[in-house]
Amino acid sequence: MRSSGKSGKLLPQVHLYPDRSSRTLDLEEIASYLIEKLNRLSVDIRGPLFTERAGVNTRELARELARARIRDPMRKNSDSEPLPAEINLEQKLLQNPELRILGLFYDGVSLWRLALKLIPEEERNHGHLHIAFTNRLFGTWDEADARYHARVSLYGFPCLISTTGIVEAPAKPKEFYALRQHYLALGVPGAYEELKERFRGRFIDYDDGRLTEVMKGYVMQALFYHLTGHPFCEDRNCRLYNAHWQEEVIAAQLGPKKSEFCEAHARILQELQSSIT
Numbered sequence: 001m002r003s004s005g006k007s008g009k010l011l012p013q014v015h016l017y018p019d020r021s022s023r024t025l026d027l028e029e030i031a032s033y034l035i036e037k038l039n040r041l042s043v044d045i046r047g048p049l050f051t052e053r054a055g056v057n058t059r060e061l062a063r064e065l066a067r068a069r070i071r072d073p074m075r076k077n078s079d080s081e082p083l084p085a086e087i088n089l090e091q092k093l094l095q096n097p098e099l100r101i102l103g104l105f106y107d108g109v110s111l112w113r114l115a116l117k118l119i120p121e122e123e124r125n126h127g128h129l130h131i132a133f134t135n136r137l138f139g140t141w142d143e144a145d146a147r148y149h150a151r152v153s154l155y156g157f158p159c160l161i162s163t164t165g166i167v168e169a170p171a172k173p174k175e176f177y178a179l180r181q182h183y184l185a186l187g188v189p190g191a192y193e194e195l196k197e198r199f200r201g202r203f204i205d206y207d208d209g210r211l212t213e214v215m216k217g218y219v220m221q222a223l224f225y226h227l228t229g230h231p232f233c234e235d236r237n238c239r240l241y242n243a244h245w246q247e248e249v250i251a252a253q254l255g256p257k258k259s260e261f262c263e264a265h266a267r268i269l270q271e272l273q274s275s276i277t
């Protein structure tokens with residue numbers, strides 16, 4: 001339990017759930033950061049959310065997770081019965097939360113519903129803010145262009161933040177894709193790694209040394225969502241900016257800039273800090 005004191009009436013108890021496969025994600029540092037921003041906040045760090053646990057049938061949960069997988073991003077999830085091999089893989093992931101398998105994509109809403117079932121019943125209320133990190137990549141269906149779009153986070157109850165989403169969802173620089181097409185056309189072996197090296201620093205990669213710093217902003221978005229109903233900001237220099245490009249993520253979360261938040265959000269934080277008893 002990390003706490004700087006008793007939580008005020010309006011402040012939720014924050015529960016952080018780690019992604020064990022992310023070596024550079026430090027939840028202790030994120031908990032301290034939250035308390036630094038709102039010093040009456042009570043924060044605890046738990047075990048991973050999607051894992052084996054008492055009172056939950058692992059095989060059944062694995063089946064539900066396999067069912068939540070998106071097989072074709074151009075088709076709304078048909079909710080078809082998963083194959084035994086898919087269920088086996090999910091079971092292995094539940095039993096080994098330190099594993100990261102790329103290439104799996106989930107319907108965010110289905111995943112979120114499953115996450116809610118894993119939260120203790122007595123904590124399913126506004127007095128609690130559950131923020132679960134996961135390496136599962138999830139997306140939401142966009143009616144406008146009839147396809148799924150990968151997301152970094154889903155803010156609701158609970159909040160989900162994807163450590164794979166931060167790498168895959170915000171778009172890399174345009175030149176990156178142009179060069180990738182070029183290399184693909186030429187069939188150059190090892191080109192992807194070379195390309196990543198060439199653009200190093202301009203996007204968040206797996207096990208990126210900047211991951212914890214970046215995730216502080218996403219956790220603040222979850223907190224603002226919980227407290228005000230609005231997780232995002234229009235200001236590109238504010239940590240609450242809803243970035244669609246990697247370079248926007250880097251600008252909003254890593255600076256350089258004068259302050260972490262825009263004036264309006266800094267003021268809201270200050271007011272929360274002083275008004276909550």
Ligand SMILES: [Zn+2]
Nearest residue numbers: 233238262265
């Ligand atoms: Zn702002």
